[in-house]
Amino acid sequence: xxxxxxxxxxxxxxxxxxxxxxxxxxxxxxxxxxxxxxxxxxxxxxxxxxxxxxxxxxxxxxxxxxxxxxxxxxxxxxxxxxxxxxxxxxxxxxxxxxxxxxxxxxxxxxxxxxxxxxxxxxxxxxxxxxxxxxxxxxxxxxxxxxxxxxxxxxxxxxxxxxxxxxxxxxxxxxxxxxxxxxxxxxxxxxxxxxxxxxxxxxxxxxxxxxxxxxxxxxxxxxxxxxxxxxxxxxxxxxxxxxxxxxxxxxxxxxxxxxxxxxxxxxxxxxxxxxxxxxxxxxxxxxxxx
Amino acid sequence: xxxxxxxxxxxxxxxxxxxxxxxxxxxxxxxxxxxxxxxxxxxxxxxxxxxxxxxxxxxxxxxxxxxxxxxxxxxxxxxxxxxxxxxxxxxxxxxxxxxxxxxxxxxxxxxxxxxxxxxxxxxxxxxxxxxxxxxxxxxxxxxxxxxxxxxxxxxxxxxxxxxxxxxxxxxxxxxxxxxxxxxxxxxxxxxxxxxxxxxxxxxxxxxxxxxxxxxxxxxxxxxxxxxxxxxxxxxxxxxxxxxxxxxxxxxxxxxxxxxxxxxxxxxxxxxxxxxxxxxxxxxxxxxxxxxxxxxxxxxxxxxxxxxxxxxxxxxxxxxxxxxxxxxxxxxxxxxxxxxxxx
Numbered sequence: 001x002x003x004x005x006x007x008x009x010x011x012x013x014x015x016x017x018x019x020x021x022x023x024x025x026x027x028x029x030x031x032x033x034x035x036x037x038x039x040x041x042x043x044x045x046x047x048x049x050x051x052x053x054x055x056x057x058x059x060x061x062x063x064x065x066x067x068x069x070x071x072x073x074x075x076x077x078x079x080x081x082x083x084x085x086x087x088x089x090x091x092x093x094x095x096x097x098x099x100x101x102x103x104x105x106x107x108x109x110x111x112x113x114x115x116x117x118x119x120x121x122x123x124x125x126x127x128x129x130x131x132x133x134x135x136x137x138x139x140x141x142x143x144x145x146x147x148x149x150x151x152x153x154x155x156x157x158x159x160x161x162x163x164x165x166x167x168x169x170x171x172x173x174x175x176x177x178x179x180x181x182x183x184x185x186x187x188x189x190x191x192x193x194x195x196x197x198x199x200x201x202x203x204x205x206x207x208x209x210x211x212x213x214x215x216x217x218x219x220x221x222x223x224x225x226x227x228x229x230x231x232x233x234x235x236x237x238x239x240x241x242x243x244x245x246x247x248x249x250x251x252x253x254x255x256x257x258x259x260x261x262x263x264x265x266x267x268x269x270x271x272x273x274x275x276x277x278x279x280x281x282x283x284x285x286x287x288x289x
Numbered sequence: 290x291x292x293x294x295x296x297x298x299x300x301x302x303x304x305x306x307x308x309x310x311x312x313x314x315x316x317x318x319x320x321x322x323x324x325x326x327x328x329x330x331x332x333x334x335x336x337x338x339x340x341x342x343x344x345x346x347x348x349x350x351x352x353x354x355x356x357x358x359x360x361x362x363x364x365x366x367x368x369x370x371x372x373x374x375x376x377x378x379x380x381x382x383x384x385x386x387x388x389x390x391x392x393x394x395x396x397x398x399x400x401x402x403x404x405x406x407x408x409x410x411x412x413x414x415x416x417x418x419x420x421x422x423x424x425x426x427x428x429x430x431x432x433x434x435x436x437x438x439x440x441x442x443x444x445x446x447x448x449x450x451x452x453x454x455x456x457x458x459x460x461x462x463x464x465x466x467x468x469x470x471x472x473x474x475x476x477x478x479x480x481x482x483x484x485x486x487x488x489x490x491x492x493x494x495x496x497x498x499x500x501x502x503x504x505x506x507x508x509x510x511x512x513x514x515x516x517x518x519x520x521x522x523x524x525x526x527x528x529x530x531x532x533x534x535x536x537x538x539x540x541x542x543x544x545x546x547x548x549x550x551x552x553x554x555x556x557x558x559x560x561x562x563x564x565x566x567x568x569x570x571x572x573x574x575x576x577x578x579x580x581x582x583x584x585x586x587x588x589x590x591x592x593x594x595x596x597x598x599x600x601x602x603x604x605x606x607x608x609x610x611x612x613x614x615x616x617x618x619x620x621x622x623x624x625x626x627x628x629x630x631x
Contacts, residue, residue, distance in 0.1 A: 031606035032487070033424065038606035039513040059605060063515065067569070116336075118424070178320050180340065180349065182550070184517035188604050200554050209533050209547040211349045240604035242519045243339055244319025 002109060005053040008141040009078065012104055014048045016076050022102050023073040026064055028057040035114050039064065053078075053141070055112045058123055060234045062086030062190040069096045077101055080108035082234035084134035085268030086190030089232055092271060095193050105137030107145045116244075125235025125248070128152030135269050153233075154256050156249050172217070178243045179216040181209075185237035185247055186223060191230040191267075198222070224250045229258055229275035232268040261285050290453045291465055292475035298452065301468050302326050302378065308467070309413070310375040312345050314338035326378070334379050334417055334447065337596060341525035342384040343391060345377060346408045349522070349548045353404075353532070358540035370407035376464070379417045379445075382438045383428045383596040387525030389440060393588040394528055413460050416441035420448075420480045425597030427487040427610055433594060436479055446479045453477025487600075489613040491581060491591050497621060498582035502574075506619050510612065511573035513605045518550030520599035520607065521576065526584075526592045529556070551575045577612060 013025045029040035029050040037056045042048055060083040068075055079087060084103065091098050109132065111123035130150040134140065160168055183199060186192050198206040199219060207222075208215050224247075231251045238247040258265055262276035262284065276284075293301055305311050306326065313326040316333035322340035326332065357364040392409070395402040416438035422428070428435050438444045442461035446453050453475070456462040465472070501507075521527040531549040536542040549556055551572050558564045566572045584592035593609065600608050 032600055032608045032611065036606050038608075041509065041512045064513075067512075174317070178317055178322075180518075180522045182518040182522045183553075184515070184519045184604050187515040187517040203555070205536075208535055209350075209531070209549075210535065210545055211547065236604070240517070240519070242320070242523055242602040246319075 003054040005142045009053045010048050010051050012139055012141060013042060013051055014045050017045045022076040025076040026061045027051045027078045053106060058111045058113060060086050060190060060236050063188055065090055065096060066193055075101055076104055078104045078106055079134045080106050081131040081133050082232060084136050085232035086234060088136055088268040088271050089191055089230055090193060093193055103137040105134035105140035107142045108132045109145050110148060125239050128155055154252055156252055157256060173213055175245050176213045176216040176220060179245060180243060181211050181216060181219060182242060184240040188236045188240045191227040224254060228254045229277035230267055290455050290477060291472040292451050292453045292477050293472050294451055297471055300471055303328060304468050305376055310373050311378055312375055313378040337381055342380045343387060343525050346405055347391060351404060351546050353544045353546060355543045370404045372407050372411055374411050376413045376415060378415045380414060381417055381419060382433050382435050383594040384525050385416050385438050385440055386433050386594045390526045390592055391528060413464055414441045415443040415445055418444055418446045418479055422485055423597060424486050425601040426485055426595060427489050427597060428595035429485055430489040431591060431593055431595040436482060446477055448477050451475060451477050487610045489610045490617060491613060494616060495582045495585040498578055500621055507570055507574045511570045514569055514573045514607055515605055516552050516569050518552050519602050521550040521552055522548055523598040523602055525594055525596055
């Protein structure tokens with residue numbers, strides 16, 4: 001049970017703040033209900049009392065490092081497997097240096113959440129998780145766990161195998177009709193780290209604020225392609241989507257295509273390994289050129 | 290009361306569709322929003338719509354006019370406000386109250402928004418009273434009885450098997466006459482009211498907030514907010530919009546107004562590059578001050594109906610009920626170091 005790690009987590013966080021090794025620790029606290037948590041920003045040792053580790057710490061905190069990348073001091077941050085991959089990607093993209101963060105690893109046995117029908121279920125985002133343990137950390141607060149069902153990594157793509165292009169497009173078109181362009185998927189994403197995002201800066205008119213199938217599709221596809229090879233498959237975009245779009249289906253499709261073209265690759269697992277799309281090798285396939 | 294079995298709901302909607310555009314919460318798989326009902330479309334009544342009913346009267350994207358600019362000329366063609374008679378079917382008491390709030394904004398103080406008014410004047414409201422509220426509902430704290438619907442033309446209740454209709458206005462009576470052949474006399478009772486899990490007390494809050502613009506509470510309250518627009522777009526009372534040009538070939542194009550969100554970095558960004566709300570902190574503060582202080586000061590009511598959509602859909606659990614209670618507790622004179630209470 002993950003909540004057994006709370007005491008150890010508090011001890012580590014308190015010590016870091018007391019010894020002033022960091023000036024901020026980012027973790028989780030209880031949210032509106034017992035099965036909800038919210039990101040917590042601890043600056044004083046007494047703030048640590050609010051820290052919790054349980055099966056509801058669903059938020060990836062990696063994205064917050066983008067809010068603090070110009071912060072002067074060192075920051076400690078709790079990371080589950082997927083979150084740690086987000087951190088690796090951000091370091092690879094030179095958003096901040098490895099020395100700037102102190103990573104507190106949380107082995108993760110999978111998240112739970114209350115779904116639309118008020119039933120407690122395993123978080124869909126954890127299905128097919130290949131790295132439940134942090135891939136990089138300074139300290140780890142629990143025993144490492146085995147991945148539950150890594151073979152399900154691309155399971156979500158199975159639906160589409162027998163569909164023709166027109167069918168796939170029409171199902172995406174109906175999804176895009178639902179999109180309200182709140183940009184939750186983009187704001188929560190640890191791979192979205194452009195200094196100036198074309199969706200934020202409306203003055204460039206790359207995309208219109210008008211909400212319809214065309215503009216929404218343009219947004220969704222540009223975003224999907226832009227994070228190709230950088231998406232760590234944490235599923236935060238899909239979890240955050242208020243209208244429930246199957247965003248990870250698109251991201252997993254691209255991840256699968258990258259594997260098919262360039263061989264096994266998972267973003268944010270090995271800090272030394274470049275993304276196939278951000279690297280050049282003489283034997284790269286070129287049949288699409 | 291006039292009643293129909295749930296199997297006959299589509300017949301009622303079909304009958305009404307003959308003379309009206311019936312706007313109903315249409316289930317689109319992972320979300321529901323008010324759309325024009327057509328045969329075969331599933332109506333979602335068991336829980337509140339994902340997108341609030343404001344979308345009917347104040348759509349996310351609304352065309353205002355077309356333009357054509359020549360060398361020495363400019364032609365404008367104004368979009369004609371939609372004046373079709375419509376039925377708003379299945380709107381819940383919270384969203385109904387939000388229309389009163391939007392009315393204040395769009396129809397009073399010497400300015401009338403013709404696009405909003407045309408739709409509002411031509412709508413007959415059939416409100417769905419709540420049997421079972423959600424766990425994120427706190428409408429009672431905002432002065433709403435979730436089993437009453439003031440301002441509706443017809444109230445509708447459901448007991449799991451049958452729908453019951455009660456006309457509240459003459460318009461409503463006329464509408465019920467149109468389905469006379471489909472209904473039968475039967476008593477339909479709502480399940481008993483439950484105590485809501487969440488409660489918010491806004492008594493005296495507007496006055497307190499008027500003195501809290503620079504309070505250190507805001508220095509930490511905003512930190513978890515990622516600055517997406519989910520809360521504002523799903524809010525039945527949020528009403529910010531901006532006007533956009535859509536330039537097309539040869540000097541033509543059209544203008545729309547689209548929902549805007551105070552959570553976005555380009556909200557209130559000025560042409561010269563200045564932004565009075567430069568960081569997430571000022572934008573976060575704006576959202577709560579607008580709802581809890583500025584709107585009450587101007588219109589005498591809180592711009593929140595307690596529907597709970599922002600709480601249930603915020604990806605990082607920014608919780609307006611918790612924020613209200615923290616704001617009530619904060620020591621107004623503590624101008625330093627107060628990180629947070631509660």
